[in-house]
Amino acid sequence: MAGKGKAGVVLDLYIGLFLVYLFAPLLVMSLAAFNAYPYPSVTQWDGFTLKWFAALAHDRRMLAGLVNTLLVGMGVVLVSLPLGLAGALLLTRLEGRWNGFLYALMVSPLLTPGIIIGISTLVFWQRLGVGGGLLLSTIAQSTFVAAYAMLLFMARLQRQDRGLEEAAFDLGASPFLVFRRVTLPFLAPTLLTAAVIAFLQSIENYNTTIFAIGGEWTLVTEIGSRFRFGLSPVINVIGVLFVLATVLGASLWTWLKRREG
Numbered sequence: 001m002a003g004k005g006k007a008g009v010v011l012d013l014y015i016g017l018f019l020v021y022l023f024a025p026l027l028v029m030s031l032a033a034f035n036a037y038p039y040p041s042v043t044q045w046d047g048f049t050l051k052w053f054a055a056l057a058h059d060r061r062m063l064a065g066l067v068n069t070l071l072v073g074m075g076v077v078l079v080s081l082p083l084g085l086a087g088a089l090l091l092t093r094l095e096g097r098w099n100g101f102l103y104a105l106m107v108s109p110l111l112t113p114g115i116i117i118g119i120s121t122l123v124f125w126q127r128l129g130v131g132g133g134l135l136l137s138t139i140a141q142s143t144f145v146a147a148y149a150m151l152l153f154m155a156r157l158q159r160q161d162r163g164l165e166e167a168a169f170d171l172g173a174s175p176f177l178v179f180r181r182v183t184l185p186f187l188a189p190t191l192l193t194a195a196v197i198a199f200l201q202s203i204e205n206y207n208t209t210i211f212a213i214g215g216e217w218t219l220v221t222e223i224g225s226r227f228r229f230g231l232s233p234v235i236n237v238i239g240v241l242f243v244l245a246t247v248l249g250a251s252l253w254t255w256l257k258r259r260e261g
Contacts, residue, residue, distance in 0.1 A: 026243060033236035040233050052233040059234060065222040068134055072209075072218060073202040075138035076145050080198045081191065083142065084149025091150075092157040107151070109144035114207030117143055122211050132214020140212040145201050149194040156190040157183075 028042050033053075036046035056062060087106045091099060109117065121140035122132060130136055160183070168178045206220045213221055223235060 026239075029236050029239045030243065033233055033240045035233060038232065040231055040236050052237045055232070056234045056237045061217070061222055062219070062234065062238070065217050065219040068216060069203050069218040069220070072134055072137050072141065073199045075134070076141045076202040077195050077198045079138060079142040080146040080149050081194055083146035084151075084194065085153050085187070087146070087150040088153030088157055092154055107147050110147045112144070114144075114205065115211065118208040118211030121208075132212055133216050134213070136212045136214065137209050137216075137218070140208045141202050141205055144208070145198045148197055148201060152190050152194045152197070153187065156187055160186055 029040075031042045032040040034048050034050070035041060035044075036049040036051070037044050091103055091106070094102075118140055121136065121143065125136055125139065126132075130139075164182050165178050168182050169175075173181070203218075204220060206224055209218055210221050210224065217225070219238070223231075223238075226235075
């Protein structure tokens with residue numbers, strides 16, 4: 001019992017340290033958003049203020065970058081999910097000696113540095129007359145985000161009872177009808193998960209986007225460009241808003257799940 005008690009204390013201490021390590025940076029970042037000091041800091045406190053929230057509301061480049069980020073993120077979701085689903089269906093339905101090669105080929109964008117993807121995308125599409133911008137950023141990000149979606153779909157499809165599809169075929173259903181009435185409903189939870197992950201991967205991407213964005217900008221590329229001149233607490237305000245949005249989204253999801261239960 002004494003040994004078990006010590007183990008419990010060690011476990012509690014470890015969990016406490018982990019939570020401090022996880023949330024302390026968020027707390028420091030949030031406090032800096034309310035500090036009147038002109039640079040992000042909590043050690044030099046000049047008083048409580050909300051002026052940085054007002055400054056963000058009047059920062060047109062930041063707001064435009066946020067809009068561009070949301071547009072690119074939605075575009076990445078719309079492109080990556082069909083591509084990832086097609087790849088997952090191919091690898092889980094096709095049985096042959098080329099499966100290993102196809103899997104490695106489709107997963108390879110995840111192992112490729114984002115800088116290489118951004119530069120190669122820019123060089124390739126410029127030869128086809130597509131210059132840098134939001135469209136090219138969507139294409140560049142989708143090349144590796146689709147691989148994340150594919151892995152999620154594959155994990156779900158490997159747990160599917162193939163007998164349901166075979167029974168539908170025996171009853172005269174077409175392949176499209178089987179996909180729409182059997183496979184797609186089974187994949188519905190994963191579709192939502194893949195969409196959220198694809199969107200989050202898009203909005204935080206910098207290495208690929210900075211080369212493909214051209215004369216446009218997203219939120220992360222604008223923040224990166226301002227590092228050269230020194231950041232203001234407006235950046236902390238953006239972090240606070242994202243944290244609040246994440247907490248609200250997670251709370252809403254939990255509430256809906258409990259309500260369904």
